[in-house]
Amino acid sequence: MKNVVKDVTKIMFFQFLMISFGVLLGNGIALAINKMAGEEVNIVWYFPFEVFLVAFSCTLPTVIMFISKIPYIARIILHFVVLTGVLVLNCFIVGWFDSIKTVIEILTIYILIYIGVWVGTQLMFKNDARKINEALKNNEEED
Amino acid sequence: MKVNIELVDTIDEEIAIIKAHELTKEINEAIELLKNGNSSIPVINNGNIELLPIKKIYYIESIDNKTFIYDKENVYETKQKLYELENLGNNFLRCSKSMIINIKKIKSVRATINAKMECILLNDEKLEIARSYVKDLKLHLGL
Numbered sequence: 001m002k003n004v005v006k007d008v009t010k011i012m013f014f015q016f017l018m019i020s021f022g023v024l025l026g027n028g029i030a031l032a033i034n035k036m037a038g039e040e041v042n043i044v045w046y047f048p049f050e051v052f053l054v055a056f057s058c059t060l061p062t063v064i065m066f067i068s069k070i071p072y073i074a075r076i077i078l079h080f081v082v083l084t085g086v087l088v089l090n091c092f093i094v095g096w097f098d099s100i101k102t103v104i105e106i107l108t109i110y111i112l113i114y115i116g117v118w119v120g121t122q123l124m125f126k127n128d129a130r131k132i133n134e135a136l137k138n139n140e141e142e143d
Numbered sequence: 144m145k146v147n148i149e150l151v152d153t154i155d156e157e158i159a160i161i162k163a164h165e166l167t168k169e170i171n172e173a174i175e176l177l178k179n180g181n182s183s184i185p186v187i188n189n190g191n192i193e194l195l196p197i198k199k200i201y202y203i204e205s206i207d208n209k210t211f212i213y214d215k216e217n218v219y220e221t222k223q224k225l226y227e228l229e230n231l232g233n234n235f236l237r238c239s240k241s242m243i244i245n246i247k248k249i250k251s252v253r254a255t256i257n258a259k260m261e262c263i264l265l266n267d268e269k270l271e272i273a274r275s276y277v278k279d280l281k282l283h284l285g286l
Binding site for chain 1: 247257260277
């Protein structure tokens with residue numbers, strides 16, 4: 001049990017870092033595009049702290065992925081739904097949803113990050129399997 | 144590597160001394176063979192106690208507080224608990240909460256969509272390795 005808590009905490013910490021980086025980077029790109037399009041861009045001093053608060057909140061649904069009694073695909077769907085709810089709630093609280101355009105931008109970045117992380121994880125698993133199969137060659141011992 | 148063999152009387156203890164610059168994979172395999180190559184464990188087969196050579200074991204599973212040992216074609220019960228069988232040899236690795244696998248009997252592995260690793264044994268039987276145990280498998284294979 002202690003190991004699971006340690007693993008979950010470690011994963012949540014790295015997710016917090018990745019989400020913070022992803023949101024700051026995504027927002028930076030969106031602001032750059034808006035600026036190049038001739039729009040006025042404003043950013044407040046407390047914006048990074050809002051990002052950290054939202055990032056931390058978004059790591060909390062991670063515990064769903066460790067509930068082994070729920071089938072894996074169902075866990076992914078539940079995690080996505082809960083995480084979307086947490087994100088939308090946080091965005092309203094910190095005032096990021098100030099226009100339809102902003103809502104679409106934020107949700108688009110979020111969905112792209114979610115799909116990217118899922119695809120990246122699957123590719124990592126496949127790479128692990130490839131390395132293990134290479135190492136298993138000449139390892140077998142028939143009866 | 145130079146090999147010296149000295150035949151001793153049957154009253155003397157048989158002992159193997161290996162002098163090496165480092166413990167390579169080949170030397171470790173030789174040690175494993177010398178230590179456990181001919182070892183057997185007692186199993187119950189149709190009410191009779193038999194000795195099953197360790198090198199014939201494919202995997203060991205614990206179900207409902209009973210421990211079952213599987214070789215290529217048969218399954219046997221043993222009085223020993225799963226944790227007592229973890230030290231059968233370097234080739235035996237825990238692959239889930241209730242299973243120990245002989246990695247010498249793994250033909251190949253495949254990443255599955257539910258974040259587990261499916262392994263195909265030499266007798267074409269399929270087992271699942273929980274994601275949390277894949278790290279141990281990789282470490283054992285020197286990855």
